[in-house]
Amino acid sequence: MQSKQNSDRSMPLTERLTLVLITHNRPAFLQRALQYYSDFPCTVLVLDSSSVADEAIEERFPHVKYHHLPQFSYTELSAKLVHGLSLVTTAHMLFAADDDFILHGAITESVEFLETNPDYGVCYGYSLMYQVSDNSVQYYRRDKKVQEDYSSDRPEQRVHEFFSNYIPPFYSVTRTELLRKWFDIAPKDINLEWGEIGHAYYLFVSAKARILPIPYSVREKNYVVSQHNTDVRWVLNPTDLKRKAERERYAEFFASLSTTITGSDLDQIKQGVLDSFDVMLDSLLKGNALAVEPIFKSDWTSPLSGPLRQFGPSQYVEMPFYNQAFFDQLTHIEFLLHAMPAGRLQLELLEGVWARQEQALLIHDTDSIKTITGRLWPAMDRSPFNKEVVNRLAHNLKLLDEREESKAMFDWVQRLEAVSVENRGVQLAQMPSGRLLNWLQARSPSANEAGAIAAHLAAHAGGPQFCLLLLNLDNDNNKLQITLDSLMESSFRAFKIVVFTTGAPATSTSAQDMLHFIKVSPDNYVDKLNQVARQTPCDWLLLANGGDQFTASGLLLASLELLAAPECRAVFADEIQRTPNGALVNVFRPGFNLDLLQGLPALMSRHWLIRKDVFVGVGGYSADFSKALEFDLLLRIIERGGMAWLAHLDEPLLICEETAIEENNQERMALSRHLTSRGYKGHVNSVLPGAYQIDYRHVERPSVSIIVLSHNNLESLKRCVASVLLKTRYRHYDVLVVDDQSTDIETVSWLALQEYAGSRTRVMRNEQGLNASALLNQACRQAKGEYLLLLADNSEVVSPNWVELLLNQAQRPEVGVVGAKLIEQDGTITQAGLILGFDGGIGSAFVGEKKDAKGYMHRLLLEQNYSAVSAACLMVRKALFDAVGGLDETDFTEAYSDVDLCLKIGQNGYMTVWTPQVEIIHPGTMPHSDAALEKLRSKWNAQFAHDQAYNSNLALTGKGFTLGNPSSVNWAALLG
Secondary structure (H helix, E strand, C coil): CCCCCCCCCCCCHHHCEEEEEEECCCHHHHHHHHHHHCCCCCEEEEEECCCCCCCCHHHHCCCCEEEECCCCCCCCHHHHHHHHHCCCCCCEEEEEECCCEECHHHHHHHHHHHHHCCCEEEEEEEEEEEEECCCEEEEEECCCCCCCEECCCCHHHHHHHHHCCCCCCCCCEEEHHHHHHHHHHCCCCCCHHHHHHHHHHHHHHHCEEEEEEEEEEEEECCCCCCCCCCCHHHHHCCCCHHHHHHHHHHHHHHHHHCCCCCCCCHHHHHHHHHHHHHHHHHHHHCCCCCCCEEEEEEECCCCCCCCEEEECCCCCCCCCCCCHHHHHHHHHHHHHHHHCCCCHHHHHHHHHHHHHHHHHHCCCCCCCHHHHHHHHHHHHHHCCCCHHHHHHHHHHHHHCCCHHHHHHHHHHHHHHHHHCCCCHHHHHHCCHHHHHHHHHHCCCCCHHHHHHHHHHHHCCCCCCCEEEEEEECCCCHHHHHHHHHHHHCCCCCCEEEEEEECCCCCCCCCCCCCEEEEECCCCCHHHHHHHHHHHCCCCEEEEEECCCEECCCHHHHHHHHHHCCCCCCEEEEEEEEECCCCCEEEECCCCCCHHHHHHCHHHHCCCEEEEHHHHHHCCCCCHHHCCCHHHHHHHHHHHHHCCCCEEEEEEEEEEEECCCCCCCHHHHHHHHHHHHHCCCCCEEEEEECCEEEEECCCCCCCCEEEEEEECCCHHHHHHHHHHHHHHCCCCCEEEEEEECCCCCHHHHHHHHHHHCCCCCEEEEECCCCCCHHHHHHHHHHHCCCCEEEEECCCCEECCCCHHHHHHHHHCCCCEEEEEEEEECCCCEEEECCEEECHHHCEECCCCCCECCCCCHHHCCCCCEEECECCCCEEEEEHHHHHHCCCCCCCCCCCCCHHHHHHHHHHHCCCEEEEEEEEEEECCCCCCCCHHHHHHHHHHCHHHHHCCCCCCCCECCCCCCCCECCCCCCCHHHHCC
């Protein structure tokens, strides 16, 4: 397709210039960019390689020439651009990214310059960089003042001068034929870095170029690296032979393009090209080009005023940005950035803002127009670009006869609606916080269900009665009102509320009232808590803070469950936490998990329901542990009555502020005291502040038999045994290789050699044709060690102290089985404890995560109790193994005997501990049999229905520990 080369300035700009907008799977960016260019009178051509076409564009922007090009992948940028060039019919064009803003006036001025100067091929100006957050935009100087006119008649001089003052020309206004020629001759396999360099080289060697002393574009700053992961310095400064050869090859190619350079042979031209590479690299390394420095920040927190800009100490007034006209253009751009949010960082920050605003929009029974308006003002200050908040505030101000402010708000809403059609509530619903709110809403009982529950509880003497102990130690009555509103709006009323406040009580109350205020001080509030707890007629106690919101279903569900389980001593539930920026995250806990409680008390010891007589029996809260009240109390409850009837409710009870996981000396002291009371001389270590690991410091050094099952697997077997022999620091162990009728000559020979090597390794052969489980049982009977350590033949030991770390857990009298973290050679996780029912069978969460990742609730860092671990690395006391009958030789001959063993031992009252301190290289795969899985599911149906190490509200797919699908509570089943 031919372009119109003879431009006539009397022609409309649509016939003189095409703006080619590039996008890929970023509809929000595209919509915003099109809104920005919607009033610029040029031809706009969209090249969208997204997997799904944006059908809204034709309706919203009918003047745009939209081309859906799913045949081009994200990395096939050059091919997409070539296709776009074939569609251009104007003499001039420019590429534009969907996240950048090229100034309208600067585009026009550049076009007019090229039309006035036919020997110039390229024209553009200077750029700023931006990064947008929630209500602010940070601007960065990208370009320095450079030589602006590249008019030498010598192409090599133009290139040399430009590369020493490199400002990328990719988004410049360029003659269409010049771009078309470059993309015609560019190698099809050229990578992005050499494509960028070659593009610039060809433009400047082919024509003169001009950088106008004007602001030209405002470009988004990369969060870390370029989205295309490009870095021209990397190819300009090669450190290996392959990249050096590539640099030479492209130098030769560029030299062959330099047909306008005269008086030099090809070698000389090539040397000139190489020299230009060096000049460009030097410029980049010295920061003469593309230096990104913050210069000013713009905050926009009110529709009644424009953005407020704060300038940093370093400014560059020689650049053409410091004038009112440019700042007015920035204001327009900022409005679009905030009204049509798109960036990942921006949306992550806005999630919390919108979640808080959603809360402010809720109407409470105690509300009036004034209280709602008082709540909406600070909500709007969090983001004045939420139409729903501003619109509600405008109507309230009108009702309050605040006419001037009301009109300003309505005008602002109209301005927002002119550019954005999407509801913030709809956007929030697509975010984790919104999905969590929708999930929670589905749990609320209907009016009919609430009535049936009330009748059921009334028929049972009202059901359990709760005393809610609310701490208001910072005397924040606004926070306290949030808590009280959440309780009053629930259909549940079987509670008394006692508020412990450091301020003057809001009203005079008595202990007989549903709501009672007690004046306390930071020094005596613990004593007051204990006094109220002893005197209350309620059955159960719960400690919370002002600002915590009770969910609609939590106390109702707890009441029904406790009614059916009078033996319970203490119960903990799930909760939803609000991060400092306002986003919501779920904290869905496993069933009672001693090791996770000890390892992460900040997340596992809060908001327990404690039966009153149990509370009183252990002496209540201790003022010595005022920063670990609940944790210390729970440890004493365990010391007094063990772990029986400590239950978990898979339902969020509260929405509260995020718990800080930080160093807490009182937690550490409480845990140390607890260990001493249980007879340990243990030491508490911090894996990170607020997360603990315990060295129990056992005195005994028992013998350990490491049992490895083998079958025609010489290479992996040798690696496994060698890793054990070479890396194991513990001395009281032996290795028993159990050969399952290997026929491979090399394997048989190696096994024979081990028998006569006089080493720690013994060999036992399957001479009776036993199945795998029976064979391992026989080996365990022959084992000499007090502890058995089953190790897969394709496992490799990582740490020298692995046996000691396993024994650290296994020697605890309450522990039956210990398992390890399984990883790949590259350090990614292949197995981290087993979850029953995962992916329809048995699986592990966190597969594919980095081994040092924290995981959900820090569960990848801490010892904890799982229902089962695999025999890839499994330690068990030999006496206990024998007592439960070892591995099942009948139903689980080839698969799942290890899982069955863990469940049998658990049924006998022992815990299975998974420790991340022991890392074993292993692919994480397990033997599988459909028949065995069905038998296991049938035998352990209750455990499969609800794995106590997991949570029924979490999904049993993917990497695990993600929110499950919204589902209602089966209230009818609870009512019997």
